[in-house]
Amino acid sequence: APTEAPVAPTEAPVAPTEAPVAPTEAPVTVGTLTTEAPVPPPTDAPVASTPPPTPCIDLTEAKVLLKSPADADYGSDLISIVDMSSETVAFDVDIDGLTGVVSVQYDTPTGDICYSVSNLTQPIPTIEAVCYDGVASVTVFIYFDAASEDECDLCKIPTDGSKYAAVQFEIPCVCEPAQPTDAPVATVTTETPVAPTEAPVAPTEA
DSSP states (O other): OOSSSOOOSSSOOOSSSSSSOOSSSOOOOOOOOOEOOOOOOOOOOOOOOOOOOOOOGGOOOOOOEEETEEEEEOGGGGGEEEEEEEEEEEEEOOOTTTOOOEEEEETTEEEEEEEEEEEESSSOOOOEOOOBBEEEEEEEEEETTSSSSSGSSSTOOSSOOOOOEEEEEEEEEEOOOOOOOSSSOOOEEEOOOOEEEEEEESSSOE
16 A cells, blocks of 8 residues: 555645726717818809890980970870981881871972871881981971861961871980980909808727
């Protein structure tokens, strides 16, 4: 039989002398990153449309010098200027609603002329008058009681008591250029302000 007893270990197990070391640094936070939202393109404020200047000829009217009788209900709207130059002026006579005979007295290069028409269902052709000192002298006679040109002494005031109206006009042959009616409107560009947005960044180190 064995003569020696088993030998027990002489050293106890050595316990660890150092406790686990905790991290000495706090998690590191990286600085924030600034991002910008997309910037919309600039928008133009609505601009009011500016009408073009009125043509000079449309701003010019025939001037009434005399009426006979004085209370005759006719004025500058009886004449519509069609064209003008420094030497002549073209115009139309508005006979809408008139009855009887209409005569127009005006100057031509060959002298004074009296143009008459009794068929008032059709417009009178455009008339061209000669200008003197920048104006043309035109007289329109309306003979309400006449049925034809033969029944009246044309381009004269009747003396038989028949109903009539006579209007003498002075028509300009030149005019000043029309001025713009509205001041130009400036275009204003506006931009929508964009506020910067910041998104937090997660720590990159434990």
